[in-house]
Amino acid sequence: MRALSRSARSKGESVAFVPTMGALHAGHVSLFERARATHDRVAASVFVNPLQFGPREDFTRYPRPVARDNRLSRAAGVDWLFRPSARTLYPPGSTTRVVPGPLASRYEGAVRPGHFTGVLTVVLKLLQIVEPDTLILGRKDAQQAALVGSMMRDLDVPARLVVAPTVRERDGLALSSRNAYLSAQERVRAAGLHRALAAGRAAARAGARDARRIESAVRVTLKLISRPDAIDYVALVDPSTFEPVRRLRSRALLAAAIRLGRTRIIDNVTVSPR
Amino acid sequence: MRALSRSARSKGESVAFVPTMGALHAGHVSLFERARATHDRVAASVFVNPLQFGPREDFTRYPRPVARDNRLSRAAGVDWLFRPSARTLYPPGSTTRVVPGPLASRYEGAVRPGHFTGVLTVVLKLLQIVEPDTLILGRKDAQQAALVGSMMRDLDVPARLVVAPTVRERDGLALSSRNAYLSAQERVRAAGLHRALAAGRAAARAGARDARRIESAVRVTLKLISRPDAIDYVALVDPSTFEPVRRLRSRALLAAAIRLGRTRIIDNVTVSPR
Numbered sequence: 001m002r003a004l005s006r007s008a009r010s011k012g013e014s015v016a017f018v019p020t021m022g023a024l025h026a027g028h029v030s031l032f033e034r035a036r037a038t039h040d041r042v043a044a045s046v047f048v049n050p051l052q053f054g055p056r057e058d059f060t061r062y063p064r065p066v067a068r069d070n071r072l073s074r075a076a077g078v079d080w081l082f083r084p085s086a087r088t089l090y091p092p093g094s095t096t097r098v099v100p101g102p103l104a105s106r107y108e109g110a111v112r113p114g115h116f117t118g119v120l121t122v123v124l125k126l127l128q129i130v131e132p133d134t135l136i137l138g139r140k141d142a143q144q145a146a147l148v149g150s151m152m153r154d155l156d157v158p159a160r161l162v163v164a165p166t167v168r169e170r171d172g173l174a175l176s177s178r179n180a181y182l183s184a185q186e187r188v189r190a191a192g193l194h195r196a197l198a199a200g201r202a203a204a205r206a207g208a209r210d211a212r213r214i215e216s217a218v219r220v221t222l223k224l225i226s227r228p229d230a231i232d233y234v235a236l237v238d239p240s241t242f243e244p245v246r247r248l249r250s251r252a253l254l255a256a257a258i259r260l261g262r263t264r265i266i267d268n269v270t271v272s273p274r
Numbered sequence: 275m276r277a278l279s280r281s282a283r284s285k286g287e288s289v290a291f292v293p294t295m296g297a298l299h300a301g302h303v304s305l306f307e308r309a310r311a312t313h314d315r316v317a318a319s320v321f322v323n324p325l326q327f328g329p330r331e332d333f334t335r336y337p338r339p340v341a342r343d344n345r346l347s348r349a350a351g352v353d354w355l356f357r358p359s360a361r362t363l364y365p366p367g368s369t370t371r372v373v374p375g376p377l378a379s380r381y382e383g384a385v386r387p388g389h390f391t392g393v394l395t396v397v398l399k400l401l402q403i404v405e406p407d408t409l410i411l412g413r414k415d416a417q418q419a420a421l422v423g424s425m426m427r428d429l430d431v432p433a434r435l436v437v438a439p440t441v442r443e444r445d446g447l448a449l450s451s452r453n454a455y456l457s458a459q460e461r462v463r464a465a466g467l468h469r470a471l472a473a474g475r476a477a478a479r480a481g482a483r484d485a486r487r488i489e490s491a492v493r494v495t496l497k498l499i500s501r502p503d504a505i506d507y508v509a510l511v512d513p514s515t516f517e518p519v520r521r522l523r524s525r526a527l528l529a530a531a532i533r534l535g536r537t538r539i540i541d542n543v544t545v546s547p548r
Contacts, residue, residue: 002432010284093515095376096394096428101369120370121429128430154370155395156402158276241367 001082005043005131013040017132017159019123022046023063023177024072027167031136034164036077043130044073045082047089052118063180082130089125098124098155100147103242107255108143108266111232119144120151127157135159140166140174142253142268146242166267168194174267186260192226193258197269200234200254204271209248211236214271218256228258236271248273275356279317279405287314291406291433293397296320297337297451298346301441305410308438310351317404318347319356321363326392337454356404363399372398372429374421377516381529382417382540385506393418394425401431409433414440414448416527416542420516440541442468448541460534466500467532471543474508474528478545483522485510488545492530502532510545522547 005015016035020028024046035042046069053059073081098120100109109116127135135152137145145163152161167175172194173187182190196218203217218234234256236245245252248271255268279289290309294302298320309316320343327333347355372394374383383390401409409426411419419437426435441449446468447461456464470492477491492508508530510519519526522545529542 093375093424094428095374096425097373097375098429099371099373101367101371103369125428125430128432131432150367151370154368154399155372156399158402158405 001043001080001129002131004080005041008041009131009133014134015039015041015043015130015132016134016136017126017130018042018044018078018136019126020044020046021048021062021177022069023065023180024069025167025175025177027138027140027175029072029076030167031138031164032073032076032078034162035134035136039134041080042078043080043082043132044078045084045126045130046073047082047084047086047122047126049089049118049122050086051090051121052115054112054114057112058178058181063177082126089122097121098151100151101154103150104143104147106143106242106244107233107235107237108257111257111264116144116147120147123148124151124155124157127152127159132159134162136162136164138166139163140176140267142239142255143242146240149240172198174265176265178263178265181263182260182265186263189226189228189260190265192222192224193256193265193267194269195225196221197254197256197267200236201269201271204248204273209273211244211246211248214248214254218254222256222258226258226260228260230259232257232259232264239270275317275354275403276405278354279315282315283405283407288408289313289315289317289404289406290408290410291400291404292316292318292352292410293400294318294320295322295336295451296343297339297454298343299441299449299451301412301414301449303346303350304441305412305438306347306350306352308436309408309410313408315354316352317354317356317406318352319358319400319404320347321356321358321360321396321400323363323392323396324360325364325395326389328386328388331386332452332455337451356400363396371395372425374425375428377424378417378421380417380516380518381507381509381511382531385531385538390418390421394421397422398425398429398431401426401433406433408436410436410438412440413437414450414541416513416529417516420514423514446472448539450539452537452539455537456534456539460537463500463502463534464539466496466498467530467539467541468543469499470495471528471530471541474510475543475545478522478547483547485518485520485522488522488528492528496530496532500532500534502534504533506531506533506538513544 016039171191199221200218290313445465473495474492
């Protein structure tokens with residue numbers, strides 16, 4: 001993988017890189033297409049990273065449709081699909097970790113202890129292997145994107161980060177490989193997550209500035225139309241640090257995570273005071 | 275720094291990198307000379323890394339002879355001396371860390387909690403900035419070299435590690451910037467550390483295989499000729515993992531750390547069963 005990337009760069013070609021866990025959908029495809037439109041070469045990886053899954057999470061049942069992923073990525077203009085094994089990336093005795101700062105212990109990090117250490121470790125490894133000019137991530141995993149951006153700045157990684165817009169179903173549900181777990185009835189309720197976030201954004205447009213009022217608009221709508229089995233969090237946060245925002249003064253992120261049966265879904269929208 | 279290194283590499287030149295904390299001595303010079311002899315370009319850094327010092331350690335009094343370091347490095351063939359400020363490497367909000375595995379909690383890590391996290395974080399940052407083909411470290415800090423090597427493997431850093439021999443005074447004392455702290459009387463006692471390690475090696479040559487017997491030969495000699503104010507550790511370890519070795523079966527490292535007044539000194543020798 002590194003030899004391919006170096007050979008391209010030595011000819012003056014630019015390289016974009018999109019890391020994925022496979023089970024590709026139109027959200028991934030939009031990242032590949034963005035990479036394709038802006039760079040000479042597109043590298044992507046498929047790796048279901050054991051390090052970022054908790055012991056009770058869905059590592060073993062996470063979907064792995066290999067042939068379909070190969071076809072979709074090729075059709076979307078991926079030049080190189082990197083598919084390492086867990087043994088290659090984590091040989092016995094591999095113990096060094098890339099550990100995020102305190103902003104990683106909130107929200108996703110609070111519900112999934114160790115998750116972001118797994119994410120940062122594998123993303124740094126992949127960046128060292130692929131050596132891209134640009135890393136492209138999706139905005140649906142906004143806290144992940146913020147933490148990867150911090151990691152790249154903090155560790156002086158010589159690549160640029162681009163965070164690309166979330167792709168949604170017609171009813172607003174953010175595309176996610178985990179949507180495949182939803183039953184038909186849960187799938188209908190899942191669409192309520194984006195509608196609830198939109199209700200929070202509408203409250204801000206109508207003049208709400210207090211984060212609690214905006215978050216409350218989300219919760220109320222969620223309970224009405226999604227009837228989630230649990231709400232892990234609803235939070236107005238700073239988009240780059242993921243610090244909670246008390247009053248809406250500049251562009252912020254309204255993020256939420258809910259559970260529907262055994263499935264967790266997350267989403268976020270931007271909210272502005274104007 | 276990165277632009278200089280990239281420009282050289284784009285012309286096909288090889289780049290070696292020697293990170294230091296300054297207060298350069300003949301040990302550093304030997305690393306520079308090795309870099310010079312084997313690579314087209316030599317980069318070195320001088321950075322007294324606050325992250326690897328404990329709150330009660332010698333960060334503020336660590337020597338910083340700027341003009342002398344410039345002169346010595348230039349004379350030894352360093353092309354680029356990189357001298358970042360702490361503010362440049364750790365701007366406010368810089369919180370991501372590179373954390374070593376469990377082998378870092380022994381020996382130096384037991385005495386200096388957090389030390390190796392500071393070392394790995396700054397070394398990874400410098401590697402990302404300099405992008406060398408080869409990183410050159412000294413063998414005196416053997417546990418550091420082992421942990422940096424593990425980090426580079428574990429995180430797929432695209433550089434090779436070379437660990438170069440310790441340079442010693444005529445009486446055997448390993449060169450160290452901290453030797454400048456020793457009083458005349460402590461300086462005489464300090465030479466006993468290498469002699470004590472040599473006594474351990476001699477015990478192995480005479481047939482000792484049990485680590486306790488070899489370590490005991492070191493301790494006995496140390497107490498006789500160094501009269502240290504404390505012995506932090508004397509340990510027979512695996513050279514690459516720093517796991518303790520119970521019986522000498524293959525090449526091992528005999529490492530020790532002692533205190534003379536306010537100064538800690540460390541050293542190590544290799545020991546073979548044959």
